[in-house]
Amino acid sequence: MELRATIELGGGRGHGTTAPQERCYHGHLRYYRACGRGGEAAKGVPQGHQGAHEAGSAPSTLVAMVQADVETQGDFVRTLVAEVRDATFASIEDVVAFVTWLDEELSFLVDEQAVLKHFDWPEKRADTLRDAAARYQGLLQLEKQISSFVDDRALHRDAALGKMYSLFEKTEKSVHKFLQDRDAADTKNNLISRYKEQDIPVGWMSDAGLIVKVKLACVNLAKQYMTRVVSEIDGLRGINKDHTRETALFKRLKEQNSEVLLHQGVRFAFRVHQLLVYLALAVSLAALLVLTGVTLTVASVVLVVLAPLLLLTSPLWAPVTVVAIVSVGALLFGCSLTVFALGAGTWAHRHLTGRHPVGARRVGYARGRGRFAGAGGHATGYHGQVQGYDRMKDAVPGA
Helix, strand or coil: CCCCCCCCCCCCCCCCCCCHHHHHHHHHHHHHHHHCCCCCCCCCCCHHHHHHHHHHHHHHHHHHHHHHHHHHCHHHHHHHHHHHHHCCCCCHHHHHHHHHHHHHHHCCCCCHHHHHCCCCCCHHHHHHHHHHHHHHHHHHHHHHHHHCCCCCCCCCHHHHHHHHHHHHHHHHHHHHHHHHHHCCCCCCCCHHHHHHHCCCCCHHHCCCCHHHHHHHHHHHHHHHHHHHHHHHHHHHHCCCCCHHHCCHHHHHHHHHHHHHHHHHHHHHHHHHHHHHCCHHHHHHHHHHHHHHHHHHHHHHHHHHHHHHHHHHCHHHHHHHHHHHHHHHHHHHHHHHHHHHHHHHHHHHHHHHCCCCCCCCCCCCHHHHHHHHHHHHHHHHHHHHHHHHHHHHHHHCCCC
């Protein structure tokens, strides 16, 4: 019975499906009833007893068929075991092709799990290969779905916008789930660690890999969303061109609809921007790493090639290097002095001409000191007057 891995993003084998043993049991039960095995023995037996007899006989039939597969397909299964263990892959596409072939071969077994447990089956590697193929195909299908999406103008506005929004939410959740599993702190749950352990290529999982294509496809989705929003707003403005006959309520409703559409468009564009916010950073870091690697490689090659020449000509290079260093130092020192002199002269000129040089904080120091001194003199005189008034009050009786 053919048991296929569930090919969906973030899903492994058996997610959202019936257990393999149960599927196989019911399948053979239907086969058993259709073939009419034991029909002669069931003659004269009531229908209820006949159904119970068939249901009880189906498991024994399944066990017999599994045992027959174990005995007759042993060499075939051992060949598959060797293929799974020794397989090497240059790209994730090779993994997908291998998993497809493996599932087709295993579909000839009556019950995959029941038969394989009798052999030294590399279950961990097989499941990891299926998981990698499922995740890659899920992302690839998602990218194709978004890239090929075309807004259906025949749909109502709400239905069309809701369709695009649902597709983006699906993409956003899938990408976040994939990135969360890829960057998990736990080594057991980290996808890169698991895949590297089984020699599965992981280049497609980087930020510059398939994820970039998915995010860029979202730009196309956002463009179509905003185009539909603008088109609907223009349509609302042109519903009734005779503005003199429009009621105040109708105008208000049109304005509210336009505001709602504009708000939806801006919010959708912002969410797409959030999804793409790390794209430029990731690309820049990747380019920086590449340039750094190229620079270090070229420098190493040049150093290796020129090292013998430098050693042979070291008596000549030593004085030349000293002269060059001294010359460059003197030049830099002279430039620094020139810049300092120009800055000091500019500051002094602005100060002398009363134009408030940089750093003066627009305060006239001489005039400020005079004003502060005058204010201090007035305060001193006022304090003396108050003291004289107090003495006069003490001298006059009853004051």
